[in-house]
Amino acid sequence: MNNTQTGKKRVFSGIQPSGNLHIGNYLGAIKNWVAEQHKYHNVFCIVDLHALTVPQDPAELYQKTREVALLYLACGIDLEHCAIFAQSHISAHSELTWLLNCVTPLGWLERMTQYKDKAAKQESVGVGLLDYPVLMAADIILYDSHYVPVGEDQKQHVELTRDIAIRFNNLYGETFVVPDVLIPKAGARVKGLDDPTAKMSKSSVTQGHALRLLDPPDVLRKSIMRATTDSLNRIAFDPENQPGVYNLLNIYQAITNKSQAEILAEFEGKGYGNLKKQVAEAVIAALEPMQTRYYEMAQDPAYIEQILKEGADRVRPIAEHRLRVAQERLGLRK
Numbered sequence: 001m002n003n004t005q006t007g008k009k010r011v012f013s014g015i016q017p018s019g020n021l022h023i024g025n026y027l028g029a030i031k032n033w034v035a036e037q038h039k040y041h042n043v044f045c046i047v048d049l050h051a052l053t054v055p056q057d058p059a060e061l062y063q064k065t066r067e068v069a070l071l072y073l074a075c076g077i078d079l080e081h082c083a084i085f086a087q088s089h090i091s092a093h094s095e096l097t098w099l100l101n102c103v104t105p106l107g108w109l110e111r112m113t114q115y116k117d118k119a120a121k122q123e124s125v126g127v128g129l130l131d132y133p134v135l136m137a138a139d140i141i142l143y144d145s146h147y148v149p150v151g152e153d154q155k156q157h158v159e160l161t162r163d164i165a166i167r168f169n170n171l172y173g174e175t176f177v178v179p180d181v182l183i184p185k186a187g188a189r190v191k192g193l194d195d196p197t198a199k200m201s202k203s204s205v206t207q208g209h210a211l212r213l214l215d216p217p218d219v220l221r222k223s224i225m226r227a228t229t230d231s232l233n234r235i236a237f238d239p240e241n242q243p244g245v246y247n248l249l250n251i252y253q254a255i256t257n258k259s260q261a262e263i264l265a266e267f268e269g270k271g272y273g274n275l276k277k278q279v280a281e282a283v284i285a286a287l288e289p290m291q292t293r294y295y296e297m298a299q300d301p302a303y304i305e306q307i308l309k310e311g312a313d314r315v316r317p318i319a320e321h322r323l324r325v326a327q328e329r330l331g332l333r334k
């Protein structure tokens with residue numbers, strides 16, 4: 001996993017073990033990671049400490065952390081190229097966060113749009129919610145990461161990470177790699193089936209909103225058949241006027257890898273019922289093998305503990321080294 005030994009650059013990404021992973025997470029992120037994984041050293045962190053910035057049920061947090069790890073593997077993340085681990089298993093994340101806190105101006109954090117949105121929705125705001133992006137910066141720069149593949153909504157946090165790394169380097173000497181954000185070009189921006197103007201959400205509990213990776217086939221089918229469309233009765237890739245139909249076509253395209261022209265030819269002269277049926281069958285066919293692998297692995301709880309432990313053991317030396325260098329720079333050790 002050493003950058004210098006193989007010349008491969010390091011990719012780091014994190015996902016919160018809250019809510020339910022859905023087809024938007026798969027088509028917009030995980031599928032790309034799997035396709036590109038051989039090009040990099042990849043570190044995929046399940047950010048359980050970030051999840052704590054809003055109230056969590058402890059038993060559920062524990063279970064979801066394991067579920068996410070198994071889903072990654074079931075989706076094709078290959079441990080030859082990737083390490084999967086839980087953030088809380090490597091204490092350097094928390095330790096570096098403190099050091100970075102001390103070089104980060106408060107105003108930088110108060111400006112973050114995600115913080116402002118989340119804080120506005122809560123009566124009482126924990127310090128952790130404000131500090132969330134500093135922990136994220138620590139995650140990334142602990143591993144000398146070059147690339148951070150994330151969705152558009154996390155871009156501001158990666159830019160802040162760069163600012164923090166640059167500031168530390170300026171104040172104390174070259175210490176951290178300044179990472180670049182990697183926004184996937186390809187890959188669908190999947191919307192909610194019930195509301196095709198809003199991004200599909202991990203935390204929504206409304207039936208028929210998300211297509212969850214672990215939904216059984218009949219639930220997937222039902223959600224798609226009930227998806228919001230329009231009354232134009234026209235099959236076209238038109239996000240402005242037909243967001244619901246566009247969303248279904250977009251999902252179909254991302255799954256089948258067909259061109260827009262091929263897809264339009266396929267559905268020409270057919271109704272929305274037919275479109276939905278086809279999309280449902282494509283989604284089910286794509287998810288079923290993944291679900292089978294997931295449930296096979298899930299039968300052995302010791303297996304997942306081993307994966308998480310080996311993942312953490314493999315990358316911990318990288319993080320500890322970078323933390324030590326930061327401590328030296330700050331005068332905490334020699």
Ligand code: TRP
Pocket residue numbers: 012013014015016047050135136139140148149150154157
């Ligand atoms: N904030 C990210 C999200 O909610 C999760 C995350 C935490 C992350 N640490 C990270 C993503 C480091 C990329 C790199 O999606």
